[in-house]
Amino acid sequence: MTLNRVCAASLAFLLAMEGCGGAGKSQAPLGAASETQGAPASSGSAPVALARTARPITGGENDYREIVAASGATRRVLLGESTHGTHEYYRERARISEMLIRRHGFNAVALEGDWAPIARLNDYVRGSGNDRSAAQAMGELTRFPQWMWRNAEFAAFVERLRSLNLERPAAERVGLYGMDVYDLFDAADAVLAYLAGNDPARAGQAQKAYHCFGRYRRSTQAYGEATRRGASCRRQAEDVEALVRKLPRPAEPVAAEHHFAAVRSAASVTAAEAYFRAAYAGSLAWNVRDRAMAATVEEIAAHQAALSARPGKVVMWSHNSHTGDARATYAARRGELNIGQLMRERHGEAAFLIGFFSHGGKVLAAPEWDAAGRVYEMKPALAGSHEALFRQIGLPAFSLPIRGNTEAMRSLKEPMLQRAIGVIYQPQSERMSHYFDARMAEQFDAAIYFDRSTAVTPLPPR
Secondary structure (H helix, E strand, O other): OOHHHHOOHHHOOOOOOOOOOOOOOOOOOOOOOOOOOOOOOOOOOHHHHHHOOOEEOOOOOOOOHHHHHHHHOOOEEEEOOOOOOEHHHHHHHHHHHHHHHHHHOOOEEEEOOOHHHHHHHHHHHOOOOOOOOHHHHOOOOOOOOHHHOOEHHHHHHHHHHHHHHOOOOHHHOOEEEEOOOOOHHHHHHHHHHHHHHHOHHHHHHHHHHHHHHHOOOOOHHHHHHHHHOOOOOHHHHHHHHHHHHOOOOOOOHHHHHHHHHHHHHHHHHHHHHHHHHHHHHOOOHHHHHHHHHHHHHHHHHHHHHHHHOOOOOEEEEOOHHHHOOHHHEHHHHHOOOOHHHHHHHHHHHHEEEEEEEEEEEEEEEEOOOOOOOEEEEEOOOOOOEHHHHHHOOOOOEEEEEOOOOHHHHHHOOOOEEEEOOOOEOOHHHHHHHHEEEEOHHHHOOEEEEEEEEOEOOEOOOO
């Protein structure tokens, strides 16, 4: 897939398993296994050993007891997914997030989604704004792939989070935030709107600086192409961010939340500018993106701590390719890092990484970038993969603690294939497009598995 093709449509969401490369170059997916690359078949004793510590998922209140107890003692919990279109992943991430919020004081959920449209959802879950339902509050989630967050499973979680928040004082409500980097123009609009209502003089300065982006007609592709010819709005974006950060933080919780949204909107413009400039330069835009997401999470935690006078504890929802420690995967050989690695480097064992996997079933994905999503039947997992190993355990769904689990650590220490489907599914090139090698014992602290999963349910388009 060429750069121009991948970077079309404002790069609303990059393929979860692919970064932009140089113009005209076909890029292999992150950590792709070649058609000839081998992977060790699982030892015959491994399924038996893993079965001793695997815990069935039944839908009952004891599901995830060990994992939630272990992760609840940390400050950053990362919940992955091996596709962007699987019902069970959204449903179970919501269950685990609610357990962490209710039992262990987690006070923010950060999503692999853009800041500006998720900020409207944050208003809704906090009980402010004008929206009357989660579906209505999702009104700005209009870019490809719309189903990634505009789906019934996530909407149900949003409604429950709002109900939970309305039982709490404003300062103790749980925040819902985007941490991704693609909404350059929407984030700039949010900055200008906040300043217009709170500091008209600074609004004029910001509008003058953001005029640098005006010539690109809200096209990040046009801006990216221009940077290859030497154009840059980097200084202007950074100047506005510095200006907004000088605004005093209000003491009142709702006003403080809106102030933080403006600060992070300005930071999102800076991050988006850096990302698109790196993408079109052919450098490691993936690293720019994940560093920006990790930095956003740290600011979210600091903000929540300032609001509630309690530690900022954040749950993150992102693809396994962002969640699992990149140092234990093929990505490291490409010079790529990710959020999981950065969280471990910063927090050590106070970061807890959970991967989600399926052997087969249905998934919602698109055949190509910017195409309509459709339901696919996933091919059964390849022999020599973690998913194939997990199937041998014989449970339809289970959780598996890895950290501190001697048998799991031993059984999962060697590199094996691992499947990853982003917003695009290409079953005709399943091995090349959707598998990479990884050492799961080092990659994740726990795993969650569904033998046969179902597709996420998209909400009707607006």
